[in-house]
Amino acid sequence: MNAKIKSLLQQVALLVVGSLSASAVLAQAQAQAQAQAQAYPSRPxxxxxxxxxxxxxxxxxxxxxxxxxxxxxxxxxxxxxxxxxxxxxxxxxxxxxxxxxxxxxxxxxxxxxxxxxxxxxxxxxxxxxxxxxxxxxTYLLMVARQNAPFKNIQELLAYAKANPGKLTAASPGPGTGSHLALAMVSAQTGLDYTMVHYKGAVPAMQGMLAGDIDVMFTDVIAKTYIDSGKIIGLGVSGATRWNLFPGMPTLKEAANLPAFQAMxxxxxxxxxxxxxxxxxxxxxxxxxxxxxxxxxxxxxxxxxxxxxxxxxxxxxxxxxxxxxxxxxxxxxxxxxx
Structure with missing residues (x-):
């Protein structure tokens, strides 16, 4: 066989084998990727x-x-x-x-x-x-200190109106759900209050229990204190009453706020x-x-x-x-x- 022709045939054979190898590698990689996708999750x-x-x-x-x-x-x-x-x-x-x-x-x-x-x-x-x-x-609860000069939402609104700037309110921090719920009440009722921000829900509740704060929104951690009479439950923030506090009205009911809901x-x-x-x-x-x-x-x-x-x-x-x-x-x- 002519040497040039023989060399050319060898080169063609190498190209074919290389192509087949590349295809095999690609197919194997695709199979592995598919297996990994199907296996998710395969580790913690x-x-x-x-x-x-x-x-x-x-x-x-x-x-x-x-x-x-x-x-x-x-x-x-x-x-x-x-x-x-x-x-x-x-x-x-x-x-x-x-x-x-x-x-x-x-x-x-x-x-x-x-x-x-x-x-x-x-x-x-x-x-x-x-x-x-x-x-x-979960719902939020609007609560008041034990010896507050009001016992329900309507009395709270009347007190704040008669004593501008005197009502104090707590939150676990700016922009928290408690803070926003108070802002929403204010937007819908004109409630006037001085906001005090604490560094967390627990310090805020401690401030209320100590009598330093008049009102705040909090969560289910208030149940023990409400049940024991250490704070007053004023209203629930949801659209319906809360099964954990069946006797407590919603703010929609208590303050006639049909648009109020804070979850x-x-x-x-x-x-x-x-x-x-x-x-x-x-x-x-x-x-x-x-x-x-x-x-x-x-x-x-x-x-x-x-x-x-x-x-x-x-x-x-x-x-x-x-x-x-x-x-x-x-x-x-x-x-x-």
């Missing part, structure tokens, strides 16, 4: 909770996460990362790799109120984080760019966990209502609540301290 997941351990919310989420891990077939490691009213934990999740192995808790204070009062926190669902599911929600809701989020199939897997696991009868009963006994739903419903609520609170924040001139 980290769940970031941006507040200290021991609160009613912390306890609730530990239970929810434990139940969800059973559905996912992998451990979910619960990690408290407190600081800056949940901002440190939120930032940790938003900066994580979007592979489904870092999740976190969110609430309406973080995703609705904080972006409205902090110009540096311009975040929204999609570009900045991926909502997974709405988890739980505290929480859910699960992930970094931005999370693949749709992983969102679906996580959403299904958490919805199934929330539907567990034993878990649901425990949460409801602790004062929580179950939400659940799709990831899109969570994003829609975040956007709609932002529109609701924007004028309230502006009218009350609420700013980050």
């Amino acid at each position: 997941i980290t769940f970031i909770y941006g507040y200290p351990a021991g609160s009613v919310s912390d306890i609730a989420w530990r239970s929810i996460v434990q139940e969800a891990s059973k559905r996912l077939g992998q451990p979910i490691v619960f990690e408290n990362k407190p600081g800056a009213n949940g901002r440190i934990g939120l930032d940790t999740v938003m900066r994580a790799k979007p592979d489904g192995y870092t999740l976190g808790n969110f609430n309406n204070s973080q995703l609705v109120v904080s972006p409205l009062i902090d110009p540096k926190l311009a975040i929204e669902p999609g570009p900045n984080y991926t909502p997974i599911v709405l988890g739980i929600e 505290s809701w929480q859910g699960v989020l992930a970094p931005p760019g999370l693949p749709a199939d992983i969102v679906t897997t996580l959403n299904r696991a958490f919805n199934e966990a929330l539907a567990n009868a034993e878990l649901k009963a425990r949460l409801e006994t602790a004062g929580w209502s179950i939400r659940g739903g799709t990831a899109q419903e969570a994003a829609t609520l975040i956007r709609s609540e932002t529109d609701v609170y924007r004028p309230i924040v502006k009218a009350a001139n609420i700013k980050l301290d």
Whole structure:
């Protein structure tokens, strides 16, 4: 055979073999990628909770996460990362790799109120984080100190009107649900008060128990103090009465405020760019966990209502609540301290 022809045939053979090898490698890589996608999750997941351990919310989420891990077939490691009213934990999740192995808790204070009062926190669902599911929600209670010169909402409004600038109100911090609920009452009734911000819900409640503060909005931690007569329950912030406080009227009833409703809701989020199939897997696991009868009963006994739903419903609520609170924040001139 001619040497030139023989060399040419060898080169062609090498090209064919190389092409087949490249195709085989590509096919193998695609198969591995598919297997990895189908296998999610294949290792433990980290769940970031941006507040200290021991609160009613912390306890609730530990239970929810434990139940969800059973559905996912992998451990979910619960990690408290407190600081800056949940901002440190939120930032940790938003900066994580979007592979489904870092999740976190969110609430309406973080995703609705904080972006409205902090110009540096311009975040929204999609570009900045991926909502997974709405988890739980609870009402707030408007309460008063034990020896307050009023015993119900109507008396409170009359007292504040007759004593301008004298009423004091507490919140766990600027932009919290308690702060916004008071601002909403003021916007709808003209209630005049002097706001005192504490560094957390526990110090705020201690201030009320000491008689330093007249009124505040708080959560289910007030039940023990209301039942023992140490503080006065004035009204519930939801659309209907609360099963834990059946004798307490809603603010809609007590103050004739048909447009008043202030809820505290929480859910699960992930970094931005999370693949749709992983969102679906996580959403299904958490919805199934929330539907567990034993878990649901425990949460409801602790004062929580179950939400659940799709990831899109969570994003829609975040956007709609932002529109609701924007004028309230502006009218009350609420700013980050």
